[in-house]
Amino acid sequence: MTDTAWIDQVRLAARRIRRRVLDHTIKHNGGYMSQACSSAEILSTLYLKAMALAPLDRPLRPRPFPGTPKRGNNLYFTGAEFNGRALSHHDRFILSPAHYALVIYAALIEAGRMDPVGLEYFNQDGSSVEMIGAEHSPGCEVTCGSLGQALSQAAGIALARRLRRDSGRVFVFMSDGEFQIGQTWEALQAASHHRLENLILYVDVNRQQCDGQVTSVMTIEPLEKRLESFGWRALRVDGHDPGALEAPSRLEPNGRPLAVLCDTDPCRDLNLLNRNAPKLHYLRFKTTEEREAYRQALEVL
Amino acid sequence: MEMLSKVHTKNLVKWGKTHPKAVVLSADLTSSCEADLFRDTYPDRFFSMGIAEQNMMSFAAGLAREGLMPLVHTFAVFIYRRAYDQLAMSVAYADANVKMFGFLPGILTPGGATHQAIDDIALMRSLPNMTVLEVGDATEVESVLDVMAAVEGPVYIRMLRGELPRLFPADEPMKLDQPRVLSRGRDLTLVTSGVCTEEALRAVTVLKARGLAIQHLHLSTLKPCHSPLVREALETPKYGVLSLENHLATGGLGSILAEKIADGGLGTKLTRLGLQDTFAHGASKAYLMREYGLDALALTSAVERMVDQPLNIREEELSAVRIDAVHSEHKAEAL
Numbered sequence: 001m002t003d004t005a006w007i008d009q010v011r012l013a014a015r016r017i018r019r020r021v022l023d024h025t026i027k028h029n030g031g032y033m034s035q036a037c038s039s040a041e042i043l044s045t046l047y048l049k050a051m052a053l054a055p056l057d058r059p060l061r062p063r064p065f066p067g068t069p070k071r072g073n074n075l076y077f078t079g080a081e082f083n084g085r086a087l088s089h090h091d092r093f094i095l096s097p098a099h100y101a102l103v104i105y106a107a108l109i110e111a112g113r114m115d116p117v118g119l120e121y122f123n124q125d126g127s128s129v130e131m132i133g134a135e136h137s138p139g140c141e142v143t144c145g146s147l148g149q150a151l152s153q154a155a156g157i158a159l160a161r162r163l164r165r166d167s168g169r170v171f172v173f174m175s176d177g178e179f180q181i182g183q184t185w186e187a188l189q190a191a192s193h194h195r196l197e198n199l200i201l202y203v204d205v206n207r208q209q210c211d212g213q214v215t216s217v218m219t220i221e222p223l224e225k226r227l228e229s230f231g232w233r234a235l236r237v238d239g240h241d242p243g244a245l246e247a248p249s250r251l252e253p254n255g256r257p258l259a260v261l262c263d264t265d266p267c268r269d270l271n272l273l274n275r276n277a278p279k280l281h282y283l284r285f286k287t288t289e290e291r292e293a294y295r296q297a298l299e300v301l
Numbered sequence: 302m303e304m305l306s307k308v309h310t311k312n313l314v315k316w317g318k319t320h321p322k323a324v325v326l327s328a329d330l331t332s333s334c335e336a337d338l339f340r341d342t343y344p345d346r347f348f349s350m351g352i353a354e355q356n357m358m359s360f361a362a363g364l365a366r367e368g369l370m371p372l373v374h375t376f377a378v379f380i381y382r383r384a385y386d387q388l389a390m391s392v393a394y395a396d397a398n399v400k401m402f403g404f405l406p407g408i409l410t411p412g413g414a415t416h417q418a419i420d421d422i423a424l425m426r427s428l429p430n431m432t433v434l435e436v437g438d439a440t441e442v443e444s445v446l447d448v449m450a451a452v453e454g455p456v457y458i459r460m461l462r463g464e465l466p467r468l469f470p471a472d473e474p475m476k477l478d479q480p481r482v483l484s485r486g487r488d489l490t491l492v493t494s495g496v497c498t499e500e501a502l503r504a505v506t507v508l509k510a511r512g513l514a515i516q517h518l519h520l521s522t523l524k525p526c527h528s529p530l531v532r533e534a535l536e537t538p539k540y541g542v543l544s545l546e547n548h549l550a551t552g553g554l555g556s557i558l559a560e561k562i563a564d565g566g567l568g569t570k571l572t573r574l575g576l577q578d579t580f581a582h583g584a585s586k587a588y589l590m591r592e593y594g595l596d597a598l599a600l601t602s603a604v605e606r607m608v609d610q611p612l613n614i615r616e617e618e619l620s621a622v623r624i625d626a627v628h629s630e631h632k633a634e635a636l
Binding site for chain 2: 069071142143146149150152154156158161163164182183186189194
């Protein structure tokens, strides 16, 4: 790929992620739409360019729910299989906000890692393609529906990988609301204390959470300064600019874990959604007219 | 009875030598949890996590996912109270191979309610995938490491530190889900765990002298609990079953027995000694065990009620047994 070709591909994938999520939201009268609008370029950049994941022979079809992790459950698998076989030089992807699952599934399809039929299993009884993903869900590796636990687990994984001298890195995707959680700051201080330079954190700073605007719920800014004061290398980038998103992943490690704060628009490419502000966390149509308006928006998206 | 000190400190280092996947995590209580010698001997396998237990639990799960065996050392309360969601979702749900050493079980500390783990068994044993162990003497502190390592999944250990008696012979290690039968008899069944077993041994000696035949079981595995020895002991006693534990009388050992009796349709009368729906406060172990009815005297009083006749057992008589046992190697070996 030439320098600009991948950027076009990422942009196209991001657009298609939003389209898939909107289409799904219209069909099922509900979905985590704003998260797709805000994070589509971040996830596309990670999957198509920044992360070194093992390729798959072909897109995988999600398997049925295998039961919970348990000794003797030989059917058990994790959704990490969609990220390819993880050898020592491969990067790993850890999703933190599990309610981004639909966006992750759409991203896996665009990355050629999940068969598009997988979305049909979304939120179906007995399926692993759950609404709020767990570690059996496509693309997921840890169980992170209880927010704020994934970064700690990823730090443990990063430390273990350092101990066995893996060259691959551990990428974590988080939402900004998770920076209200005490455990997040515990994990941040532990990662810098133990100098986990193989840990790279991408944060979707969309300034939205369940109750509304982050600033109205609990202030987290200035995030960049806070992270730096916790010993991290922190950068702020335009979360819809593939080039800006990708560049930090090529930085030479300098002993500190790296946080890429991605400023995003929760209504990106879907202006209609602004009408729901400041309640953007979950989109559900109140009238048939509203649903029709979104159907029309889908046609031009 | 032989007394030993800092058993875990030395044993962990010895054991760690042959278990290279084992790493120790600590939350600023390294010496208090007898992990300091491990830290000094294997600095590359010791990770300080600070006073941040929620992160420590999830972090440990991450290490376990990569094939390491994290040994979390802190006070029990900070494992299951401070970090319960992390314990349940990062560790137990994932069936992660994390070993948790919970120090100061029950009312062993003058640290007061904040430091006293009185409800940990109740919470831990209700967690799917969790194995729950409790040590009662130096031999079990030494051998619990092999027991927990043989379990491929999360294990919670009610751990002891400092000065410890050797109640059980050093060459009779603790084994998973194998109760120790300390005496036999059909008048009543006594089931004890942890530090309460030492108290019970004093009481049983005196009760035997009064002519009572007692089936005394010591349980160091609280989950799983499938041994036929337990079921048999619950079936036959003339005056019923008595449990004594360093925990609330709800949710722990007594409740385990109640479930067994009910599930088996045995209909045996059960008396559960332990903290009776109350928090405790900071004081000496001896004082608290007396105050909250966990000592040998509380046990003999309960037996009086069960057999419905006065046994006229005085405190001095029980104390005398204790002194005897402390000096008698033979007695401990004969158990």
